[in-house]
Amino acid sequence: MPIEIVCKIKFAEEDAKPKEKEAGDEQSLLGAARGAAAPRDLATFASTSTLHGLGRACGPGPHGLRRTLWALALLTSLAAFLYQAAGLARGYLTRPHLVAMDPAAPAPVAGFPAVPLCNINRFRHSALSDADIFHLANLTGLPPKDRDGHRAAGLRYPEPDMVDILNRTGHQLADMLKSCNFSGHHCSASNFSVVYTRYGKCYTFNADPQSSLPSRAGGMGSGLEIMLDIQQEEYLPIWRETSIQAGKGQGPVWGLGSGPSLTYLPQPWGNCRAESELREPELQGYSAYSVSACRLRCEKEAVLQRCHCRMVHMPDSLGGGSEGPCFCPTPCNLTRYGKEISMVRIPNRGSARYLARKYNRNETYIRENFLVLDVFFEALTSEAMEQRAAYGLSALLGDLGGQMGLFIGASILTLLEILDYIYEVSWDRLKRVWLGPCPSRGCAEGGGASSLLPNHHHPLGPPGGLFEDFAC
Secondary structure: OOOOOEEEEEOOHHHHHHHHHHHHHOOOHHHHHHOOOOOOOHHHHHHHOOOOOHHHHHOOOOOOHHHHHHHHHHHHHHHHHHHHHHHHHHHHHOOOEEEEEEEEEEOOOEEOOOEEEOOOOOOOHHHOOHHHHHHOHHHHOOOOEOOOOOEOOOOOOOOOOHHHHHHHHOOOHHHHEEEEEEOOEEOOHHHEEEEEEOOEEEEEEOOOHHHOOEEOOOOOOOOEEEEEEOOHHHOOOOOOOOOOOOOOOEEEEEEEEOOOEEEOOOOOOOOOEOHHHHOOOOOOOOOOOOHHHHHHHHHHHHHHHHHOOOOOOOOOOOOOOOOOOOOOOOEOEEEOOEEEEEEEEOOOHHHHHHHHHHHOOOHHHHHHHEEEEEEEEOOOEEEEEEEEEOOOHHHHHHHHHHHHHHHOOOOHHHHHHHHHHHHHHHHHHHHHHHHOOOOOOOOOOOOOOOOOOOOOOOOOOOOOOOEEEEEO
């Protein structure tokens, strides 16, 4: 005959409390996911949380005035923290920035800038043919007539080649340039490159950025000094907005200041063109990006869309225009030169007589057409102006951490504790909805389903109390 022995084991109340606290502390995301035990209640979580004041406001214990005051203090501190955090977030989203300027520093060598030269008169009157006058009527203001004054309406001319017209009728640098010196060294028309602009055929000194000439000193005589004959007798005899009377006997002197090196901030602080974008294909027809080149490209694309042609000074590239408004951001890194100009009367009577004999001209022609252009750096000093973020992400996180510690005594780990508890409670609720109210223990306490050992309960023991029955 089998013998059944029932063992009664009683846990003391003081032994049960540490076990209950220990079980609550060991609940985690993994424990909640496995469903090993019931989730902690709010009082248990509050008593073990590192959030200051939560244990005194929501922990175990009797309800009273003291707990109410702690709850008000906790809510007030939380509201103050949220108010400060919202202000910090608004300040960060405005993307404030400041401008830092480094003091001027002497530079032993400075790259001399490119200097373009354009005659304000785009077409020499003596070089225009009948066909040129007919085709350039809108640009020159001259009526379409031949040299004898007869209208050319009945004549038919071939389609014009604007590049050929500009090359033939524009002022030639070899005829205009009388002398050229750069930093004491002789230069000539071969040191200039032809470039077409809206002013016609122009010439640029020091045009190659890969072999830019250096300037080793400041002041007159250390830059570009040229003498020009502007050839006023070749100017078109029509007064138009594009024709400006040349100054007589005036010699301009351009003083350049080594402008500051400017560094702008890209998005989201500003709207400059970042260097990462500069690694993409550059503007067609240009070796480097600039605002003027971008605007000229937009103008070219608008002309292409409207009349399927382009002007000579526009970049030679195929393709349709871009849709929408043209946007040309400022490059994030550029150098600007401050310019100062002064005018002196040149030449004087003695110089005019000497130049008249040298170039076989009369003194009146010399005084009305000759000028000296001097371009130089005033001083080889440079400044650096840089935009910097005044309030970055690291400053925002630091301020948020300070406000969080001041008002509620919390940290990132405290937030993780709260999220862990919310996940624990939510997961337990979902399990109850999906699997029923007591999926793991078979509802033994409720008396519905039988337990693992249905006959091993003490008849006198209180259900759910501190007594447990075990089969020995």
